[in-house]
Every structure is written in C-alpha cells, then in structure tokens.
Amino acid sequence: MDLDERKRHILKALINDYIVTAEPVGSRTIAKRYRLGISSATIRNEMADLEDMGYLEQPHTSAGRIPSDKGYRVYVDCLMGSEKLSNQEIELIKNSICSVIEGEINRIIKEMTKVLSALTNYTVMVMAPQTMNSMVKHIQLIAIDDLHVMAVVVTNFSVVNSSSITLSRPIDSDKLMTINNILNDKLKGLTLEEINLKIISEVQNSVTGYSEIFNEIIPILYKSLKKRDKGEIYLEGSSNIFNYPEYNAIDKAKQFLTMLDKKDLLRNLLSCDGDSIKISIGHENQYDEISDCSIVTSSYKIGDDVVGSLGIIGPTRMYYSKVTAILEYFISYLNDMLTSYYYDK
Amino acid sequence: MDLDERKRHILKALINDYIVTAEPVGSRTIAKRYRLGISSATIRNEMADLEDMGYLEQPHTSAGRIPSDKGYRVYVDCLMGSEKLSNQEIELIKNSICSVIEGEINRIIKEMTKVLSALTNYTVMVMAPQTMNSMVKHIQLIAIDDLHVMAVVVTNFSVVNSSSITLSRPIDSDKLMTINNILNDKLKGLTLEEINLKIISEVQNSVTGYSEIFNEIIPILYKSLKKRDKGEIYLEGSSNIFNYPEYNAIDKAKQFLTMLDKKDLLRNLLSCDGDSIKISIGHENQYDEISDCSIVTSSYKIGDDVVGSLGIIGPTRMYYSKVTAILEYFISYLNDMLTSYYYDK
DNA sequence: ATTAGCACTCAATATGGCAGAGTGCTAACA
DNA sequence: TGTTAGCACTCTGCCATATTGAGTGCTAAT
Incomplete structure (x- = not known):
C-alpha cells in the first residue's frame, strides 16, 4: 500500500x-x-x-x-470498519428464516429476499438451488389409473414430478412395483446431475422382461429429470433504487431497471463460486450495464455444498460496512438452518 | 349516448x-x-x-x-374499432404456448407473461392458479425409509408434497399401503378446498386399528394441503413503462414501479371475476396508486373453471384496441390448450 | 511542511425575452 | 342558424444572460 x-x-x-x-x-x-x-x-x-x-x-x-x-x-x-448488527436486526433475520423454514426451499429463498431488501434498502436478487444438484432419495411410480402413470422423484431438497405417462396397455400394480424397485435400487443416492444416458441404459439392460414398459416410462422420466432447471431468480426491492439520488435521472433509473429485467444477466452475476462474501465495484463488473453499481454476493450452502447464491445490488456509493455485516450474519444463519433441515449424510 | x-x-x-x-x-x-x-x-x-x-x-x-x-x-x-392480429403475432402466441404446454402449469404461466409483454410493450402480470382449486387425482404415501414417510398428492394441475413425516415406530409397507388406499378412497375427486377437518375426521373414524399412525400422518398431510397458497404473481416487462413519455418524470416512474412491488395490491387488482375482458381506466380503479393507469384484465380457465387471471397495465393512454385484440386471442387459445391438457371430467 | 489568502472556474439557479401553439370570441357569410 | 375566417390573448418551452456559491490551485508567509 x-x-x-x-x-x-x-x-x-x-x-x-x-x-x-x-x-x-x-x-x-x-x-x-x-x-x-x-x-x-x-x-x-x-x-x-x-x-x-x-x-x-x-x-x-x-x-x-x-x-x-x-x-x-x-x-x-x-x-472501512466492521459494523455491528443491532439486536433488532438480528431478531428480524432469525424470525424471518425460522418462520418459513418448514416450507419448500423455494419459498424460503423467496422470503429471504424480502428481509434482506427491507434491512439493507437495496435491491436483492437470489438464485434458488438448481434441482440438478439435489440427490435422489426415492423414486415413486404412481398409478393414476391402469393406463396412466406418473413418476415422482423425491430428492433431499426438492420433489420432481414427471408429466403423466400414458401407457399403451394396462399394467398391474405388482409389475409397476417391481419396476419401481429396480429404479430405486439403481438411482437412489445419485444426484440428478449424475443421472445420464449411460446410467439409464444400464438400468434398462440390467433387467429383462420389462423392456416394453420401460421404454414407455424411462424417456419421460429422464426428460423430467433433465428439464433444464436454470435456478429460479427472485428479485425484491427493485424500486428501492429510487431512494438514491444517483438514480434521480430518468435514464439512469431506466438503465438500472431494464438491467434487472434481464434474468440471464442476473444469473451470470450470481454465478460466483467461492465461499466468502465478494464485493464487486463499478467497472470491476463484467457488464457495462452495471458499471456504476456495486454488488455484494455470497453463496449459501447445505452441508458443504453450495446450492445457490444471492446478491445485493446498489450504487457504487453503497453502505458497504452495513451490507457486509448483514449479509455475513444472514448467510451463516441461513446455512445453519438449511443444513440442519435438508442435509442428508 | x-x-x-x-x-x-x-x-x-x-x-x-x-x-x-x-x-x-x-x-x-x-x-x-x-x-x-x-x-x-x-x-x-x-x-x-x-x-x-x-x-x-x-x-x-x-x-x-x-x-x-x-x-x-x-x-x-x-x-374504437376492433383490431386484427397479424399472422406473425398469431404465430408468436401459438408457438409460445405450445412450446411450454408440457411443463408444469406455473412454468407455462410464467412464459405467458413474456410473450404478452413482448407483444404489447406494456407490463404484464399473471396470477397463477391457486392449488386450492385443483382436484385430487391420487394420493401416494412414499416410504423414504422405515421411519420416514412423505405424502405426495397429485391433482389435475399440480403436485403437492408434504414435508417429510417422522414416525415414532417403523411401519411395514403393507400397512402403509392400506392406509394409502383408504386415503385415496376417501379423498380422490375432492378439490383441496373441499378437504376440511370434518372430512378428515370422517376418514380417521371410518377405519379402526390404524389410529396411531393416522395421527402422525394426517396432521402434516392436512397442513401441507392447506398451506395457504395465494396464487403466485408473475410480472414481466416492468421497465416497459419507460417507453412512455408520461413516465419520463422520475416521480411518476417511481410511483408506478413501487406499486408493482406491492404484490398484495396486484393480487387484488387481478382478483376480478367474470369471463370476459375487462378494462379499468384511471380513476375507475380502486387504488390511488394507479389512478393514471389503465388495466386490461381477463381470467383463464381449465374447462369451465376459472383458475387464474392476468392483466396488462399501462398508461391510460393505452393502445386499447391492440391490447384487447391480443388478449382476446391469447386467452381463448390458452384456455383451449389448458383445457385439453389438464381437464379431467 | 503547513497554512492563509486570493484569483479563478464551473455548475446551478434565477431572470427576462421571444416564438409557437392553441384557444375563445366576434363578425361575416351561406 | 350553423359555419368559418380572423384576431387578440394566454401559456409553455426555450434560449441567452447574469448571479451566486462552492471549491480548487497557486503563491507567499509562517
């Protein structure tokens, strides 16, 4: 220095x-x-x-x-010094996370954005976990009637369901159960990411006598699992930007809000790796659209696995110490909660 | 006149x-x-x-x-006269709806917002179906292991899953299946709305010998079904507002975009009943926040049941004939697609 | 090395004059 | 009696100009 x-x-x-x-x-x-x-x-x-x-x-x-x-x-x-959170702020974070932790994970994620945006007064974006990274706990074939089957795949933090599969001839429940068992044997414990065509064909080859029905079920199940899930983006507090005088000029505000409409751009912004809180200032950002913004990002984890990430975006003149302090506390608390709730050894 | x-x-x-x-x-x-x-x-x-x-x-x-x-x-x-859609616009609508019709309904709804906002150049809001209105097609209890059960409820247009239920003692699969059958017998065909405590206790009383296990499963299943689902709101094209000179003043733009952040307000705006397209102009609206906006709303249906609604919002100086024409075509096409895909007699 | 003082610069604001668009009114016309 | 041309009047938007005030850089004194 x-x-x-x-x-x-x-x-x-x-x-x-x-x-x-x-x-x-x-x-x-x-x-x-x-x-x-x-x-x-x-x-x-x-x-x-x-x-x-x-x-x-x-x-x-x-x-x-x-x-x-x-x-x-x-x-x-x-x-900058490091900021202390007030008890009130700490309570707010704890309560908000606790109050929704029971629901499905995307609902939690969504709630998070609200609290963070209320606490910081900036715009908050969160990328929800990509189901790809989740691990199969159980597969269940459900007979809707004797010609329609649906596959439900329970993973550690999501439930993936196929669309309804129409069979060419009726199947009895014993047969369906046998197939169900085979699928479970072979696929349980894998992440959705790991399930690929090679494994699928292994499953198909490992048994004989069911090929016809397998051929009807497998493609649709596979397609549902692989349905490209890009990790939903949730935004909160877009209009917070109007609190800051640097966005009093209409074209500045327009530029900012138009940027927020580009979900792919946000996804890239949030696709940071690494553990700790990362601050990206003005032109350090790869996109021109946000060369006068700063972004404070971090990822959140279940166990040791990064499953998603979130970012707080505002003018480069950001209240960095506060935002960092809030995010740090928030993330560590969230990680604990998610891990204790969803982690499967 | x-x-x-x-x-x-x-x-x-x-x-x-x-x-x-x-x-x-x-x-x-x-x-x-x-x-x-x-x-x-x-x-x-x-x-x-x-x-x-x-x-x-x-x-x-x-x-x-x-x-x-x-x-x-x-x-x-x-x-105002009635506007004709160009072939190009018609194609766009058809393709967009067709391309996603296979997925789950919320994904379709979300895609809809994009097309409509691209076609009209206004802001589009859609309220997704409330699961409350969907009808139980099948209930499946899934044994994750011998102490953990999960309930999956397949309805005509959604899949509701309970959180994982921890049992106090192991249950064998025969017993589970019996319970599963009872639940199916009693609840299949009802809408989630119709399943209330009275019906639940009828189920519980109608069988003997399973009360212990019923008591562990039922409350959690019931809670999952009743998890207040307010009908997700999806927004698209918020920043379209900047195309219109009446929002060149920063405080106008601020007001508009702040309004869009209030999801409850939007929900109320969209909670219109009735079948046809409804136009609400300026002060005709119940909320001050949008007294200089117009909203064109309609609801969409599966079969004869209204399941959700959508609205296009812009300045009172709106291109009404165009918007109406687009929405009319869009809704009728969407209704057809949804009905043929999700309707169960 | 630090500081007081001063001339200079530049944005922001206020002021006044001018041009242009549009109205309401009156009087003429069919 | 309905329609129209003409004209005086009003108000906004724009431009040029003057004024103010905050802040700098430089110089000379401490």
Missing part, C-alpha cells in the same frame, strides 16, 4: 462522507467535519495527490472530490 | 391521435390530419362542448385537449 497514514485517514473520511451525502466532498468539509488536526489547505494538497494516484475523481474543476472505483476498493479492503 | 355523430367522430379522432403522440391535440391538428370536412373553428366549438360534457380536459388554457377517463370510457365502449 502506497498510502501513508494521513492519506488513508482523508480517503476514509471522504468516502464515509460521500456514502452518506452523495455530494462531492470538498477539503473544507473534511476539515470541519472530521477532526484530523490539519487545515483545509493541507487536505487540499493531499486530495490532489490522491486524485493523481487514482483514488479520487473530480466531476468538474470547481467541485469536491468523489471516490473512484479504485478508491472504493481500498476502502472496502482496508479502511 | 348524448353525443351526436360529429362529436363522436371528433372524440374518436382526438383519442386516436393522442394515443399515438401523447401530446395534447389541438383543433387545427384534427382538421388537418383527419378528413372530417369541417373547419378547425367548428371543431374548436365542438371540443369546447366535449370539455363541458366531461369527455375532454385541457392541461392549461392555451394547450390542446386530452381525453378524460370518461372520454376513454366512451372510446373503449363504443368508438
């Missing part, structure tokens, strides 16, 4: 101020508002240096300075 | 013009653009009358006129 103590103090003060006011910060403001023990003229000189080094920018000659992406980066990495 | 022929022509011309340009329309514009065979001065007099009668409004003294809600109402009820 090529920043001396004093420059760091000034940079930190400036960013703290800017995060609150959204106005370019001048040397005099810093001198008055923060007790750094130096005059505005000195601060002025230091600020000119900080600008040369790329940490600050000046919207125009006679304005104060605002942080650059690089400035925010230093701030996030080294300068 | 207290409007003579000439007034009607003028009103129609004015609204047609305003729908396209979004600018107050002056007498001279109408005289030039539409061949009504009368001079601008005459039109001016008629327009003053129309304003007195409440069909037009004047934003300020020296501006042209714009339609009032009452004006739009007459237009929608009597004046």
